[in-house]
Amino acid sequence: MRLHPVRRLRYLAVDMLPAGARTRYDEEYRADLSTLSGWRAVRYACSVLVGAPGLRRALLEADPSLAYHRPVRCHLGWHDDVAVHGNREDQRVVHDECRRCGRIKDGKEYLARSNNDEVAWVGAHWQC
Ligand SMILES: [Zn+2]
Numbered sequence: 021m022r023l024h025p026v027r028r029l030r031y032l033a034v035d036m037l038p039a040g041a042r043t044r045y046d047e048e049y050r051a052d053l054s055t056l057s058g059w060r061a062v063r064y065a066c067s068v069l070v071g072a073p074g075l076r077r078a079l080l081e082a083d084p085s086l087a088y089h090r091p092v093r094c095h096l097g098w099h100d101d102v103a104v105h106g107n108r109e110d111q112r113v114v115h116d117e118c119r120r121c122g123r124i125k126d127g128k129e130y131l132a133r134s135n136n137d138e139v140a141w142v143g144a145h146w147q148c
Pocket of ligand 1: 093098099118121
């Protein structure tokens with residue numbers, strides 16, 4: 021399968037950016053390119069590619085953590101979760117936290133179907 025040249029240029033530009041910024045800029049470039057066609061799209065994609073090294077430098081100077089790569093196993097969804105009691109006031113509240121990447125997954129006790137009285141009350145309060 022051959023990629024469209026504009027899409028290939030976009031991918032090359034996005035690959036030069038820090039891992040933590042790729043999704044955001046890929047969406048921005050894709051949105052910009054959706055409004056352009058023909059040579060205008062090619063010119064824009066070329067300018068994005070030429071500007072990618074400078075953008076990479078600027079992004080990393082502003083936030084070095086953007087260079088962080090998520091471990092492969094976490095990228096595949098195989099996290100190394102441990103249960104953490106994050107709420108000091110209510111030790112029943114537990115969330116899972118990955119030891120490798122730091123991903124936090126809320127426990128099921130939040131907004132449980134059997135205990136959703138407070139959610140309904142908040143909804144009623146906002147209607148007043
Ligand atoms: Zn993980």
